[in-house]
Amino acid sequence: MENGKALVFDIKRFAVHDGSGIRTTVFFKGCGMRCRWCQNPEGLEPKQNAVWLENTCLHCGTCAANALPGQMEFTDGSPRLNHAYAGSFDNLIHACPSGAIRYDSRYYTVEELMAEIRKDEVFFRHGGGVTFSGGEPLLHGPVLVECLKRCREEGIRTAIESALYADTETLKQVIPLVDEFFADFKCADPERHREITGVSNERIKEHLKLVLHDASSVTIRTPLIPDYTASIENISAIAAFLAEQKPDVHYELLNYNELAPAKYPMTGKVYEPGQKKRFSEAEMENFQNAARNQGLINVS
Numbered sequence: 088m089e090n091g092k093a094l095v096f097d098i099k100r101f102a103v104h105d106g107s108g109i110r111t112t113v114f115f116k117g118c119g120m121r122c123r124w125c126q127n128p129e130g131l132e133p134k135q136n137a138v139w140l141e142n143t144c145l146h147c148g149t150c151a152a153n154a155l156p157g158q159m160e161f162t163d164g165s166p167r168l169n170h171a172y173a174g175s176f177d178n179l180i181h182a183c184p185s186g187a188i189r190y191d192s193r194y195y196t197v198e199e200l201m202a203e204i205r206k207d208e209v210f211f212r213h214g215g216g217v218t219f220s221g222g223e224p225l226l227h228g229p230v231l232v233e234c235l236k237r238c239r240e241e242g243i244r245t246a247i248e249s250a251l252y253a254d255t256e257t258l259k260q261v262i263p264l265v266d267e268f269f270a271d272f273k274c275a276d277p278e279r280h281r282e283i284t285g286v287s288n289e290r291i292k293e294h295l296k297l298v299l300h301d302a303s304s305v306t307i308r309t310p311l312i313p314d315y316t317a318s319i320e321n322i323s324a325i326a327a328f329l330a331e332q333k334p335d336v337h338y339e340l341l342n343y344n345e346l347a348p349a350k351y352p353m354t355g356k357v358y359e360p361g362q363k364k365r366f367s368e369a370e371m372e373n374f375q376n377a378a379r380n381q382g383l384i385n386v387s
């Protein structure tokens with residue numbers, strides 16, 4: 088958040104999996120967790136990064152001719168941006184004739200974000216709405232809260248997707264303003280949670296209790312990542328925690344996303360789990376039954 092603006096790395100229109108009906112999904116940039124399988128690695132850093140898009144590059148060398156010392160190298164007809172360079176990349180972005188060098192995100196004021204959201208209001212009249220995702224949307228409290236208030240005033244239904252590793256006061260402000268709350272609970276064991284996400288789950292569990300008790304429509308999700316979250320032991324422990332709080336909460340197990348590793352080369356990051364396979368229907372049923380065995384009655 089910078090001068091009343093929030094950093095957004097994507098606005099996806101016509102989404103159908105981020106809440107009821109057809110959604111416009113706003114992806115805020117920045118997250119305090121580092122899940123080793125993150126599906127949106129381009130949304131982790133809370134700052135603008137310059138990126139090079141190989142598909143649109145003309146290999147013309149104009150960028151190299153305009154580069155400042157330390158900004159990039161140019162080898163075999165392609166630029167290699169130096170992501171450790173502390174200054175601006177504006178000169179390269181302006182010089183590139185094909186738009187192959189650009190920033191991965193931009194800052195929005197509340198007014199600018201609401202203008203983007205209103206472009207899709209025809210869908211909002213038919214059961215759709217706007218979903219705030221990320222990154223971690225709760226890290227952008229002031230802009231998020233103001234957008235939620237404006238949406239409510241204008242009759243636009245809202246949803247939020249959060250991993251709940253954020254400030255408690257922001258969460259308390261957001262809960263009554265959101266129509267549908269999607270929250271992750273990835274791993275029940277605090278030490279294992281820290282190993283695979285970079286943070287302990289103690290604060291997340293406290294926030295889950297708040298959401299389960301105070302939010303109006305709640306779905307808790309666990310992404311099933313082989314060797315990380317996908318074990319009967321982990322799912323059973325998560326389900327037992329949820330059943331103790333709210334046995335009729337919707338608990339959703341998300342099958343492994345085989346497309347997740349594809350984004351990593353663009354960001355210069357390594358996808359640690361390696362390429363894995365999706366779980367079969369029978370395997371998914373086993374996980375779901377493990378959750379039901381702990382007393383949850385609404386598992387999918």
Ligand code: SF4
Nearest residue numbers: 144145147148150183
């Ligand atoms: S100026 Fe743009 S199109 Fe030309 S080589 Fe550099 S990145 Fe590619």
